[in-house]
Amino acid sequence: MSLKKAYEQYFKIGTSVSKWNMEWPQAAKELQKHYNSITGENGMKPMFVLDMEENVEHPEKYNLNPALNFDSIRAFLKFSTENELGLRGHTLVWHNQTPFWFFKENYSLDEKAPWADRETMLARMEGYIKGVLTFVENECPGVIYAWDVVNEAMEENEEDGWRKKSPWYQTVGEDFVAYAFRFARKYAGPGVKLFYNDYNTFLPKKREDICNLILKPLLAEGVIDGIGMQGHLILNDSDLKEFEKSVHTFGELGLEVQVTELDIHCNSPEEEAMKQLADTYAKLFGILVDAKKNGKANVTSVTFWGMKDDESWLTGFRKEKSYPLLFGEKYQEKAAYEAVMRVVQ
Numbered sequence: 046m047s048l049k050k051a052y053e054q055y056f057k058i059g060t061s062v063s064k065w066n067m068e069w070p071q072a073a074k075e076l077q078k079h080y081n082s083i084t085g086e087n088g089m090k091p092m093f094v095l096d097m098e099e100n101v102e103h104p105e106k107y108n109l110n111p112a113l114n115f116d117s118i119r120a121f122l123k124f125s126t127e128n129e130l131g132l133r134g135h136t137l138v139w140h141n142q143t144p145f146w147f148f149k150e151n152y153s154l155d156e157k158a159p160w161a162d163r164e165t166m167l168a169r170m171e172g173y174i175k176g177v178l179t180f181v182e183n184e185c186p187g188v189i190y191a192w193d194v195v196n197e198a199m200e201e202n203e204e205d206g207w208r209k210k211s212p213w214y215q216t217v218g219e220d221f222v223a224y225a226f227r228f229a230r231k232y233a234g235p236g237v238k239l240f241y242n243d244y245n246t247f248l249p250k251k252r253e254d255i256c257n258l259i260l261k262p263l264l265a266e267g268v269i270d271g272i273g274m275q276g277h278l279i280l281n282d283s284d285l286k287e288f289e290k291s292v293h294t295f296g297e298l299g300l301e302v303q304v305t306e307l308d309i310h311c312n313s314p315e316e317e318a319m320k321q322l323a324d325t326y327a328k329l330f331g332i333l334v335d336a337k338k339n340g341k342a343n344v345t346s347v348t349f350w351g352m353k354d355d356e357s358w359l360t361g362f363r364k365e366k367s368y369p370l371l372f373g374e375k376y377q378e379k380a381a382y383e384a385v386m387r388v389v390q
Contacts, residue, residue: 048079048371048382051389052347055337057131059348061086061306064117066352067124075352075376077128082190084133084305084348086358088117091143094177104151109165110172111147115180122185133305133348134181134192136242137174138225140211141197148212166216167224174228182234191346193242193273193305194229195222199254201245206254222259226268242273242305246295247288260298271301277350277359278329280311280321289332296342304333306350308369310359319368323384326371330388352376 048058059082066072076083087093099112106112125132148166149158161169181189198221200208207214213221222241229239241259245251255272263269272295278288295302307329311322336342351357355374359367371382 046386046390048385049081051386053081055334055389056303056344057082057346059083059131059133059346060352061348061350062121062124062352063356064088064120066356067120071376072352073124073128075372076130080130082131082133082346082348083121083125084135085117085121086350087142089121089135090139091137091147091173093117095144095147095173097144097146100152101146101154108151109168111169111176113173113176113180115177115184118177118181119184122181122188125188126185132189133303133346134177134189135305136193136196137177137229138170138194138213138221139196140208140213143212145212148216160212160216163217166213166221170217170221170225171228174225175232178229178232178234178237186234187236189234189237191238191240191271191303192229192233194239194269195225195259196242197244198222198241198259199243199251201248201251201254206251206258219258223262223266223268226263227266230268238270238301239268240271240273240301240303240305241269242275244275244277244306246272246274247284247291249287252287252291252294256294256298260295260300264298264300269300271303271345273303273305275350276304276307276329278307278309278325280309280318280325283309285325285328285332288329289336292332292336292342292344296336296344300343301345302336302342303344303346303348305346305348307347308350308357308359308367310363311368312363312365314368319380322368323380326381327384327388330385334388 061084063086096112096114100107146152150161333344337344353372354368
């Protein structure tokens with residue numbers, strides 16, 4: 046039985062994919078077998094959509110409405126349609142992987158150039174969101190079922206919670222999040238769900254800041270549908286009790302809960318480490334199934350961040366070999382896969 050079949054009565058099962066995954070037949074076969082949802086690992090982020098040449102060469106034309114190139118997004122839409130996979134849009138507004146020149150006066154390539162003013166950046170934000178959402182709805186309506194509208198606006202080390210180094214915060218202010226969701230709600234297609242996405246959502250202070258500064262105000266406006274809990278965990282160093290508390294806390298707000306970027310960093314392939322990894326995945330999926338089954342939270346999707354260990358971003362990020370997923374380098378099923386399947390079998 047496949048992952049998606051085992052969990053079909055609970056929530057979607059997804060994974061992140063790259064352009065390479067979509068072009069390799071074996072990867073496509075595994076995607077069709079185990080998943081009913083995919084997320085573009087990088088290709089739908091602003092740096093791959095903003096047309097640098099057009100914007101930089103013609104700033105007077107595009108100053109308030111940036112030029113966009115949809116080739117990368119089109120590839121994900123095409124693959125999702127051909128393989129009958131739902132697609133999570135990731136991400137519209139983020140401080141990272143958005144080129145610095147997008148925030149500069151006249152799209153200047155000089156890093157020391159002044160920031161564009163608030164009104165200009167709000168216009169650029171609306172132009173970008175409108176352009177992307179209108180394109181995907183016209184190109185393949187209904188394929189993208191959810192968008193991460195804003196990614197990682199909170200910083201747990203800041204006293205008031207906001208990520209102040211974000212160029213969005215510096216050019217617009219903390220209400221950039223509210224404006225992003227207003228624009229997304231204005232231009233999103235029918236039935237498309239809008240999510241706020243962040244990491245370390247299981248940390249008590251960050252959970253509280255996200256609830257009070259982002260989720261509750263957006264809920265009051267009626268412009269948000271869900272919370273994305275990224276789920277980048279570390280074996281033996283992540284508190285699943287706090288993770289469970291966050292799932293329930295977000296669920297009590299009436300929001301959909303999606304685990305959007307799940308992996309568990311494990312730096313050893315040895316049997317004991319793989320058993321610990323399997324046990325942790327079993328506990329995590331037990332929490333999610335229990336929340337869904339017993340009405341503690343409306344969990345609607347779980348997305349792994351990568352298809353197999355040797356493709357994981359964590360090896361580079363952690364600067365040590367990581368074995369964080371359910372499948373090995375030849376797509377062989379690991380103990381973690383078997384443990385996840387046993388949760389619902």
